[in-house]
Amino acid sequence: MLRNIFFWKKQEDLPVNGLNQIEKGNSLSRDAWNRLKKNHMAMAGLVMVIVYTILSITAPILPIYSYKKIISDHQDLPPSLTKTAGELWYEKELKAMQRVAEKEGRELNEEDKARLDEIRHRIATETMEYRGKTVKVHERRYLLGTDYHGRDMLARIIYGGQVSIAIGFIGTFTSFIIGILLGSLAGYVGGKTDYMIMRFVDVMYGLPYMLLVIIFMAIFGRNILNLFLALSVVSWLTVARVVRGQIITLKNSEFVEAARSMGAGTWRVILRHLIPNTLGIIIVFATLRIPTFIMMESFLSYLGLGVSAPYASWGSLVKEGVDGMTIYPWRLFFPAAAMTLFLFAMNFLGDGLRDAFDPQSKNKL
Template sequence: MWKMAKKLGNSDISDDNKATLADMRYRLNTETQIIKGKEVLIHHRVYILGTDDLGRDLLARIIYGGQISIAVGIVATIVSILIGIIFGSVSGFAGGTTDFLMMRFVDIMYGLPYMFLVIIFKAIAGDGMINFFTALAAVSWLTTARVVRGQVMSLKNSVFVEAAQSMGASSARIIARHLVPNSLGIIIVFATLRVP
């Protein structure tokens, strides 16, 4: 189009007869499509997946739809992993009654229907992508919490944890600096399996 505009600018066509850029765009958008076999040519372009009946590129539409799907999967997974890490590490490190009560809460949440909770949350909180991410994350952290709890319980009696305790490190510091980083291998593998 730019080359065509340069040629038109250098020719001896009067200003009234020159096509404006808006006219050129309008003409390009309304051109008829030429269908040859399986390839659909519009504006002399070849579309890899072809076009629909209205001449829209199918590959572009698939990519656009995939962006939303991937965003929902990744954001909900990240938020649920963060909630699960916090809940599971506190439960596993505390042990005793705290661990018992926290895991019974997880069991109660497991007993509730997943999609029903998401629908109720969306009805209360309203529409919007942030509310949808929050609804998904609010009910999908349960398995992550169990996995992290098991890993923290196996690591909390390690020598490096005892050394940190003897040096006066707080429980929060031990969880954040020693237990969670040593559990990251399992957490990362679990997170990749959680992305739909």
Template sequence: MFLKRNKAKLTALNEFDQVVEGNSLSKDAWRRLKKNKMAVLGMIIVIVYSLLAAFATFLPIYAYDQIILDHQHLRPSFSKNAGDLMMETKLEDLYFKAWRAGSLQVTEEQSAQIKTWIAANETNKVWDFCYAEGERQKAEGTFTFSSADQKTIDRLQEKINNEFLINVEKVLWTDPASGKVHNLARMDFLEIEKIYADLLKIDIAVIEKQTREEIRNLVLNNLKASTPDLSAEEYEANLQIEMDTLGEKGIASQGKTNLLGKIKTTITRTAERELRKEISEGKAQFPIDREITVNDQLTAEITATKKHERKYVLGTDYSGRDMLSRIIYGGQVSIAIGLIGTITSVIIGIVLGAIAGYAGGKIDFLLMRFVDIMYGLPYMLLVIIFMAIFGRNIMNLFVALAMVSWLTVARMVRGQVMSLKNSEYVEAARSMGASTGRIIFRHMVPNSLSVIIVYSTLRVPAFIMQESFLSFLGLGVQAPFASWGSLVGDAVNGMTLYPWKLIFPAIAMTIFLFAMNFFGDGLRDAFDPQSKNQL
């Protein structure tokens, strides 16, 4: 026992009795990376972005796909809630109309300035001036709204004070036979179908027929959106192919989603009636978090908040969705596209490039001629054709972007392997009987890491930009999902009126792309064996 303990404490010493610490490529790379401040900053930013995207579900933000049409195009604000901004927008419109009608008195110079702004399409300046001037004159008592305008303001204020938003968090079903409570979202389609039929007190066959018809209509609408100008017979033939491809499993999955949505809508209406009654009696205290009973078997956990008390620190989009949530969830899609596309292309490129470089001869010739042929094809056209044929969804987008992105990696790795395969350590490995796979992937590829890492970090931003281009063409991420590229594309048309919709996603994407480039440069320097002894 004593010998074992002493043996564990033994350390390597040099001739001066100093402890010799072991070193490795990773330790040395980390030591060098820490000295590059921009690379460390880039690494921190990438990590923060990745954590925000990964844990977006747990962040205290609004749902990214929740549409509130009353909150369309609300500007960013830290202090004012949605109701305040809605009232402000309405007042801007009324003050402008009052100026046009002549009831809001301004000087000739001010009137000329307003007309100049209108001619220059600087609408925001017009609204801001009319609102500020109208509020000033109203406070001084020199301006009053007409009775019709005042009624409009009063109706809006009543709406702001009384409207609320209900969210069904969880629907629970109690089995009458066993008494066990089940989460409806985790039950299968047939069980939910029966529960929904019992809730509406109609025959289950009617529900089944209605659900299948809804799915057919949904698939048909998607076909018409993706392939317009077809005849009725062609649509019917394609619809049958799509339904066969979907299969019973796919129909059950879509049907479950539809029925869950209908059950939640029914529960929401029931809760709305109860809350409106409580509001009229003065008993409602928001925010509300309670469990309501739907029938003997169904209960639901709901939350209710004042609809117009929300605060949007980054504003809202054209559908009244929170831009902060859209940007964070858009980061999920953009970062995933960049990482998955890069990892896939790098793995394929490393394998094929290493085999071609090490084997040489006919294998190298055939692989490189195939690479040359693929290089000759228009890359984005291939991606667009792939998306048009196989459908516009995220998984197809991953495959399409990674489809021919491995070509440059394969050539680089081939060149590196060819330059290294006659090195001394490779000859030593061969003489010791190491297999071809071990020589390539345990010796040659690690010594090519600096080139591979630099290329990989450059490919992540490239994939994000390519996805942005596809989203701009309508072939990228489809609603309700979002990416940084789709957010920028959606904001281009209204960038003069609503600049925050373009600025914030563009800033988020730009910061991440710069951080990836700084981080990639730092990793290149850290893993470069040639400059290891210069520090």
């Protein structure tokens, strides 16, 4: 009986509309999601990011070839949906022999024909161990072709995305942790603490960013961990400034005064009250920073300071593809296309989140 009375009491306290129907409240996150769903480009970007992430995470169990297996006979084979690696290899060798014979003004000689017979025999008989099974080497199909070592480009692009996306997400996460903590501390405490932190930020801003990263990589060596550290250690500066500005606007709000009056300390107010109220701008800024990290890693890879072999990233694959792009265009086109699509998706998603979390945005949905 008491439970029923309490239930009807709660029902009476809820707001109702003109038709005497109960209106449900709408949180900021739910309202932002509803606004985001109306942005078709942002939703397409979200789907693309999810697909890329799933492919990267599940790469070890996908039905693809090893990204580091070198088959010298399969060097620089073009993409094909129908022809096997053996057929493409045979055609490549035949065309090369025909070009040489044409230059010398002759037909294929006995030595050339013997070489072709040997290739046909190897195509029909050569085997290898792959995932515990004996398979014919030259019956492979390379949907996106091979690189200059005979490695499958599809596998290298998927595993390269694993590295590039990890650098984007982990680098952004690390830099945001540093920037949020220091920026919120500077904005909330103020005074000398604010002065010291922001003067340090100003000094770091005055130094050439990429030069610091290059020096860090040159000193501590080329590996993925150092690459994460190099990109994140000097990438928190803008985050600290953005968070500091948001904290300054919120620190005199009523909910902060209420928390102080109840005895909450500095870090409790920052972590439990101020930072959660800045999550909107933080999420938006994070989605726009992830492409920046991927582009910076690509630039370092182009300079030869990226990830080391046998690992690859989209940036290192693009660098390798540039060297032979006129003769083997697929080595450049497919990694560049994969990276470009992901960067576009992240930018569309970031723009959509910015509009979704800002109801006053002029780009109204």
